[in-house]
Amino acid sequence: MLIRNHFLVLTVLLSGFCGLGAAAQNQPADTSLAATQPAPARQQQLRRMLEHDCGSCHGLRLTGGLGPAIHAEAMQQLPQAAIAATIFHGRPGTPMPAWKSMISEAEADWLAAYMQRPSATKPALVSQDPRP
Numbered sequence: 270m271l272i273r274n275h276f277l278v279l280t281v282l283l284s285g286f287c288g289l290g291a292a293a294q295n296q297p298a299d300t301s302l303a304a305t306q307p308a309p310a311r312q313q314q315l316r317r318m319l320e321h322d323c324g325s326c327h328g329l330r331l332t333g334g335l336g337p338a339i340h341a342e343a344m345q346q347l348p349q350a351a352i353a354a355t356i357f358h359g360r361p362g363t364p365m366p367a368w369k370s371m372i373s374e375a376e377a378d379w380l381a382a383y384m385q386r387p388s389a390t391k392p393a394l395v396s397q398d399p400r401p
């Protein structure tokens with residue numbers, strides 16, 4: 270009961286903060302994603318990781334570098350589960366590292382879905398956020 274209420278509050282908060290209200294209605298996938306939403310502070314950490322750690326190989330704007338482009342348009346060509354598995358397990362034999370010591374499988378799922386979301390529905394780059 271408590272968990273369900275918490276989940277509802279989170280969903281409402283996220284819809285408001287991320288301006289997802291309209292987008293979510295067009296994208297049922299976002300609704301199932303909500304079942305594994307990390308806490309807001311953790312989402313911030315994951316976004317920061319995507320920008321800084323992933324960006325070091327995939328480019329600051331994720332348009333490609335040592336690794337291929339992993340921006341939203343590229344990620345929408347791949348199944349969410351495949352992206353999550355690549356993040357969690359890495360790509361053995363390539364420089365793409367496994368992130369399972371840093372994040373949970375649920376967080377990899379969330380990150381994969383987040384990466385697929387159109388840029389317009391996302392907050393500004395983390396590096397532009399004020400530092401705590």
Ligand code: HEC
Pocket residue numbers: 318319322323324325326327335336337338339352355356360363364365366368
């Ligand atoms: C040390 C460099 C490096 C880092 C750091 C890195 N990657 Fe990669 N990544 C790669 C390389 C190289 C590939 C291509 C692997 C291959 O050849 O299959 C790749 C592939 C991928 C793919 C598959 C793309 C596709 O088109 O199939 C995804 C998704 C991905 N990385 C996401 C991430 C995420 C998310 C992070 C941060 C959590 C990250 N990567 C951090 C080097 C890196």
